[in-house]
Amino acid sequence: MSDVARESVLRTVQLTKRFGGLIAVRSVDFDVPAGSISSLIGPNGAGKTTLFNVIAGLSDPTTGFIEFLGRRVVAKPERGWLEPVMWVIPSGALLLAANETVSAGLPQAVTGIVLLAAFAALIATLLLASIRPTWYVVALARLGVFKSARPNDMVAAGIGRTFQNIRLFSNMTATENVLVGMHRQLHQNPLDAVLRTRRQRTEEAEGRQEAIKWLRYVNLTGRDDAVARNLPYGDQRRLEIARALASKPKLLLLDEPTAGMNPSETAEMMKLFARIRDELGLTILLIEHDMRVVMGISDRVTVLDHGEKIAEGTPQEVRGNPKVIEAYLGKGAL
Numbered sequence: 001m002s003d004v005a006r007e008s009v010l011r012t013v014q015l016t017k018r019f020g021g022l023i024a025v026r027s028v029d030f031d032v033p034a035g036s037i038s039s040l041i042g043p044n045g046a047g048k049t050t051l052f053n054v055i056a057g058l059s060d061p062t063t064g065f066i067e068f069l070g071r072r073v074v075a076k077p078e079r080g081w082l083e084p085v086m087w088v089i090p091s092g093a094l095l096l097a098a099n100e101t102v103s104a105g106l107p108q109a110v111t112g113i114v115l116l117a118a119f120a121a122l123i124a125t126l127l128l129a130s131i132r133p134t135w136y137v138v139a140l141a142r143l144g145v146f147k148s149a150r151p152n153d154m155v156a157a158g159i160g161r162t163f164q165n166i167r168l169f170s171n172m173t174a175t176e177n178v179l180v181g182m183h184r185q186l187h188q189n190p191l192d193a194v195l196r197t198r199r200q201r202t203e204e205a206e207g208r209q210e211a212i213k214w215l216r217y218v219n220l221t222g223r224d225d226a227v228a229r230n231l232p233y234g235d236q237r238r239l240e241i242a243r244a245l246a247s248k249p250k251l252l253l254l255d256e257p258t259a260g261m262n263p264s265e266t267a268e269m270m271k272l273f274a275r276i277r278d279e280l281g282l283t284i285l286l287i288e289h290d291m292r293v294v295m296g297i298s299d300r301v302t303v304l305d306h307g308e309k310i311a312e313g314t315p316q317e318v319r320g321n322p323k324v325i326e327a328y329l330g331k332g333a334l
Helices: 046-053 082-103 108-131 132-143 151-157 172-179 188-196 198-217 233-245 263-280 291-297 315-319 322-329
Strands: 008-019 023-031 038-040 063-068 069-073 159-161 251-255 285-288 300-305 308-313
Touching: 008 046, 008 082, 023 046, 023 063, 023 285, 023 300, 038 046, 038 263, 038 291, 046 251, 046 285, 063 082, 082 108, 108 132, 132 251, 151 159, 159 233, 172 198, 172 233, 188 198, 198 233, 233 251, 233 263, 251 315, 263 285, 263 291, 291 315, 300 322, 308 315, 308 322
Parallel strands: 038 285, 038 300, 159 251, 251 285
Antiparallel strands: 008 023, 008 063, 063 069, 300 308
16 A cells, blocks of 8 residues: 555544434544545444535535535535625616616616616626636635535535446446546537537547546446446446546545445456556545455545444554444444
């Protein structure tokens, strides 16, 4: 295993997720060192997937926050009421101006133009709120408005993910599935697609070549045009990883990536994870129940039980931890 860098790619601080009276994750602090393969383990119902979902932006934490690459990205929203106020300020100012034109006795055409501008300003601000360009997000931050990142924001920030239950586009080919993961790198617009512009044709050809490259990387050579639902189970798992890699992440979240695989397939996946870390320089955080995988490839292991972190350290340290043994085997196991 390679040495683990000191700086953290991801850090959770007192992270808690509550569903009504159920606390799925309770005050969890942990970090993922850059360049590491870190594992998150625990018995069924320990809160692992819930924690993954919060990290991926699928749900907001009840308390606490998550930092990615040194920037707070997930937390409870703050001053969210101020953003809608921002949306109506430009159009509101123009409506006041329209009222002034009426009071000043200016021609109705001038008033109409100002009203039209007010409507256009409202539409423009709502579009900005939907698209959320970087400068808009920065402006919100300067005003003290914080909105927790959504899944698309986390992908844009540099987090790729696979799922416990495979989530491929089953009626699309392997190449098309990988192209979906590349959507943030593709810049063609609907008009390009309708008119089949040169940019659209060039980008589509280059995108397909890039997708095929990722398929080969995960050992799916020759499966480019295979429909996803027709692929064997293990190949579908690999395809999910290829799609995640195509988004060019800095952190790869793998949720039980070897579940349902035989020993030979599992060994091949372990080699793939090591290649991803060593060749691509990616940091990997995985949930895994197969202790051979966890102990075989992990630099650091974090253990959850009933939503709480009960142990953390190297595989050797965690393997002999009494709390971990008790969580898996029950009291009296020692």
